[in-house]
Amino acid sequence: STDCTISGNHVYDVGDVPAAISMTRCGRMNVTGCSILQFGRCGLLLEDVSDSRVSDCLIRDDRPQEEPAVSIQVTGGHGNMIVDNLLGNPVLIDSAQHHVEPQERRRMIPLWCVC
Numbered sequence: 001s002t003d004c005t006i007s008g009n010h011v012y013d014v015g016d017v018p019a020a021i022s023m024t025r026c027g028r029m030n031v032t033g034c035s036i037l038q039f040g041r042c043g044l045l046l047e048d049v050s051d052s053r054v055s056d057c058l059i060r061d062d063r064p065q066e067e068p069a070v071s072i073q074v075t076g077g078h079g080n081m082i083v084d085n086l087l088g089n090p091v092l093i094d095s096a097q098h099h100v101e102p103q104e105r106r107r108m109i110p111l112w113c114v115c
Helices: none
Strands: 005-007 010-012 021-024 030-032 035-037 042-047 053-055 058-060 070-075 081-083 091-093 108-110
Parallel strands (some): 005 030, 053 081, 070 091
């Protein structure tokens, strides 16, 4: 998909799925003002997504888990902007070709460090 806006959605307790919201091979997406809560493995997964923006979202899973949940995971793609989000879990980004604001960067774990 290209040129889409996802705004103001509330996603809660999605069950055993890879991610609460998943985007694959997308461009010029705008995800803003969403609440993604109690999601399990990953809140927002961007695979080969480019020139998109994720902002002003609340993404967290506060439940105790065997493996820690990931708020946002980005693999592939380029030129994405991830800014002004309130995150409760780490962020995994596989390259430096994305703009990540300092508050998200503090939670960032380089993807190559994850076993």
